[in-house]
Amino acid sequence: MSDYRLKGETGEWEVVIGLEVHAQVSSKAKLFSGAATAFGADPNAQVSLVDAAMPGMLPVINGECVRQAVRTGLALNAAINKQSVFARKNYFYADLPQGYQISQYDQPVVGEGEVEVDLPDGTTKVVGIERLHLEQDAGKSMHDQHPKKSFIDLNRSGVALMEIVSKPDMGSPEEAAAYVSTLRSILRYIGSCDGNMAEGSMRADVNVSVRKPGEALGTRAELKNINSVRFVRQAVEIEALRQIAVIEGGGTVDQETRLFDPSKGETRSMRNKEEAHDYRYFPDPDLLPLEFDDAFVEECRGTLPELPAEKKKRFMESYGLGAYDAAVLVADWEIANYFEEVAKHGDPKQAANWVTVELFGRLNKADKTILESPVSAASLGELLGLMADDTISGKIAKDVFDEMFETGKGAKEIVEAKGLKQITDSGEIEAIVDKVVADNPDQVEKYRGGKTGLIGWFVGQVMKASQGKANPKMVNDLLQKKLDG
Amino acid sequence: MALDKETVAKVAHLARIKVPEDRLDSLAGELDGIVNWVEQLGEVDVEGVAPMTSAVETSLRWREDKVDDGGYPEKVTANAPDAQMNFYTTPKVVE
C-alpha cells in the first residue's frame, strides 16, 4: 500500500482508489455495425440503421474489436476467456437509442490480470486488473443548441469500447494518475486504442474511498468520465478531502456517482442519475456466445510488440540507462523508437540526455509532439555523430540543434554552411594559443604566480578567437603546456 | 411473493410506461396471476442443467472491420417526430 496520507482533524487518512477505464477500440467500423467511428463527423452521419435502433435491426460483431480486446488482455497479463457472453444492460436515456447497451456482464472476454505501473520516483507498483469487457458507447446529447430541447447525435452510439476495471489497488492520486498513464501507454503500444483523451477515446471512472489506516474499506463515490491524467490526480485528491471532511463533520459518505468539475475544483453529486438503477442484465438473444480457440489467442499474442515494461528493462540493461530515463523514454512508443534510432549514432546515455532534455525542451516550448518534431531521429543521430567524432563540440552542437529545430535542415548541412567544423589541427590551435598567451602577459604572470584557475579564462579567450570551433580538449592541453612550460 | 400496487408502480417506472393510478390495482391483480402461474416452474428439477443460450446450434460469426454502412443522416432521421438539423431531439436534459 502507498504511504500517501491525508491529514484530517482526527488524524491521518488513507485513500483507496480503483478505476474503470473506457478505451475506444481502434477499429474502422463500430462494434456491431458497419458505420464509421472517425471523430468529428456531421450529426448522425456515422449512424447505421442498427445504431439508430430501427425496428428489426440486428447486431453483428466486428471481429477486429474482439481481436483488439484479446490483444489488450494479453498485454495486461490477463486471463483470456475463450467463451464470453454479451448481455443487455437495460436503461432509458436520451443517448441510448436501443434502451439497452450491449455489454458483457458476468462472463467478460478478459479476466484477471496485472500491470506494472511506473511511478514518478522511478519505482514501480503492480496494479491488479479485475476484468476487461467489450461494450457499446452511447451517443451524445447537446444541451446548448435550443432553449428547451436537447439535441441527440448518435455518431458515437455503438462505437466499441473496452472497459478495463482495476482492483482497488491504488493509494494515492499519483498512483492513480500513473496507472492511467501506464495503461494508456500499453494501449498505444499495441494499437488497440489511440489513447486520445481529449477526443474521448479514453476516459476514466474513478472510485474513491477513504479510511483510517488499517480499518475496513470506506464507502466509495464514483467520479465519472474524467478525461485527462491530470484531472485524475486532482479529482482523487479533492474527492478524498471532501469525504474526510464529511466523515469528520459527523456525516457519512454516500455511495453515489459524482461529477468532477475542474474549473471549480470540486466534485458534485449527479442528481439526475440518482434514481435507483436496475439494469436487468440478461444475455443478448440477438447474439450467440462469443467463442474462439487457443490458436486465435496465440495468433493475437504473436502480433504484440515489445511492451513498455519489457522495453524499459531492455533499455536499462543494454543501454545502461537509469530507471527514470528508461521509464520516460518507453512511456510513449514513438519516443522509444525515436530514441533507439538516435542511439544508433552515438553514446546511448548521451542520446537519452539529448532526447529527454534538448529535444523535449524544445518540443514543449513549441507545443509539438514527437511526431511533429522538425528534427528526425536520424537527423539528431547525425548531430550526435558529429560530436562523437569531434567534428563539433557540445556547445556548438546545441546551437546547431537550435537551427535544425527551426529550419529542419540537417546537422552536417548547417555545420558546413556555417563553417562550424571544429578545429582539430594542432598547428592551427597552437597559433591561436600562442597569440592569446602573447597578447595577455599580465594574466600569464598571474597564472604562473599561482592563480591556476585562470586556465578557464584562457580557454575562453582561445575559444572566442576560434569562434568556438577549436576543440576544447586540445585547447586545454596546449594552454597548459604553454603556460606551465 | 405477491405483486402489489407499489411493485407495479415501480416496475412501470422502470419500463417508462405511464400507468394511471386507478389502473394500478387491477394491473397488480393480473400480473400477480401471471406470476403465480409461472411459478409452477419451481417444480422442475434443473440441478446441473445449463441455461439455454440459443435456440440454434451455430457459432457467432464475426464481421470484417469495414465501413460499409451509415452516411445517411437524412434517412435515419426521416421518421423522427421532431428532428432538427439532422439531430434527434428530446426535452432538455439537465446534467
Next chain:
Amino acid sequence: MSDPLDLTIAEARDALRAKKISAVELTDAYIKAVEAARPLNCYITETAEQARARAEASDKRIADGKAGAMEGIPLGIKDLFCTEGVLTTAGSHILDGFKPPYESTVTRNLFDAGAVMLGKLNLDEFAMGSANLTSHYGPVKNPWKRRDDDKDLVPGGSSGGSAAAVAARACLAATGTDTGGSIRQPAAFTGITGLKPTYGRCSRWGIVAFASSLDQAGPMTRTVRDAAIMLGAMAGFDPKDSTSVDRPVPDYEAALTGDIKGLKVGVPKEYRVDGMPASIDRLWQQGIDWLKQQGAEIVDVSLPHTKYALPAYYIVAPAEASSNLARYDGVRYGLRVEGESLNELYENTRGEGFGEEVKRRVLIGTYVLSAGYYDAYYLKAQKVRSRIAEDFRKAYEQVDVLLTPATPSAAFGIDEEPSDPVQMYLNDVFTVPANLAGLPGISVPAGMDDQGLPLGLQILGRAFDEETVLRAAHALESAAGFTGRPQFRAG
C-alpha cells in the same frame, strides 16, 4: 379457366408460365378481393398500386423467361415485416406513421423471387396475442362461422390477418411470424397451412422483434406444396442476422414424394390435455390412422416437461420483449407524446402508444429481469428450456417427426375472450414447445369440429429437417382431403 382466386401457388405458377393468365390479371383479381375482404379487417395497409407495378414487371420477366420461384404470386405481408417506404405498424399505435427506409430480408427474398405484395396484414400488437384482439387497428374477423350461430369468431393470432386473408382468398399466401404459435394456431383456426421453420432458417433482419430467441418467419398458405415453395423463397442465410444459419436451402417441393413408408411418427402422451374437446382427440387419432395406413410407424413417446413450456415461455418471451420494445420511446420514429422532461416524454409516449396486452407483457418482462428475481425466473426458465429441448432430442432418437393437435380448441368468438390472461395463453399449449426448442412445425387443416369449424394437426420435426416435416404434412393433407371453405369469401 377456373376462378383465379382458387389457384394455389403451384397452380398459379404453372398457369402464369403457360401464359394462361397474366400476373396483372391475377393481381387485379386479388386487388378486388382485398377490397371485398375489408369487412374482415385483415389489411392495415393496401398497396394496390405497387402491386400492379410489380405484376407488370413479373409479366415482363415471365415473357423474358426469367421468372422467379414466386413470380407474379400476390402475397399479403404481415405488418411486422419492415417494408421499404410502406407504413409498417406492428399493429401498434406507437409506430404511427413509420415508413421504414429498408426492406426486411424475408420480403426482399420474396420480391427477388418475383412475389407481388398486396398490402400489410393486421396482427396482434407486436405479435403479442392468440386471437388478433390486441391490434391498435382493431380485431380481425375469422371468415369462418359456426354452424349454429352468427357470432364473429377470432382468426387466432398473432398472424390473424394473414390467416384470415389466405382463408378468405384475399391473398394467395401470406407471411407470418411465429414466436409461440403465431403461424400455426391461426392457420388451424382458419383452415389453412402454416409452417414455422427451424429457428435460424429465415432471417429475422427487418422483422419487428417480439422475442428474439423465439421469433421465426414462415409461410401461411392453402396447401403444403405452397408452403414448400414459399419457404424456399423466404429462407436462406443472412449475414446481417447473427442467429441466421449458413446452410443451403434445399428444394422443399422435391421433398413432397408422397412416400412416408417406414417414417417413424411419435405421438407424445403429454399432449393429451385435460378438457380437450372430443373432436380434437378424435381428429388426432384419425391423423395417427392416416399416417399408419400410408406405411408410417407410430411410436408412443414422452416429452415429460411439456406442461412447463407455457410458463417458461411466459417468462422468456416477455423478458426479451421488455428489452426489445425499449426502443419505442418517441424520439426516432413513430408516436411521440410530449412531456416536460425526458422521462415524461418516455412515459407518456409508451403509456399511450402501447396497448394493454403489450403493457402487461413488458411489465412482466421487466419484473422477472429485475434485481433479485433474475435467477428465480429468467435463469430458471432458460434451464427449463434446456430440459424441453432435451426432451425433444431424446424423442428424435426414436422418431422422425411428432404428430400432435395444433390447438386445444377451435376458433372462439370475439366476445368470448377470456378475461384471465392466463386462460388466453393456454391457446398456445401445443405450439410453444417447438419455439422454445427452436424446432420446425407445421399446422395442416385436417378436419372439422362439431360446429363445422376447421381444426389442424401439427407435425413437428428435427432442427433443419423441414423436408421431412413437409413430406409428413403432405401425406396428412392428402389423406385428410380437407375441402372445407369459409362462409366469407372475398370476390
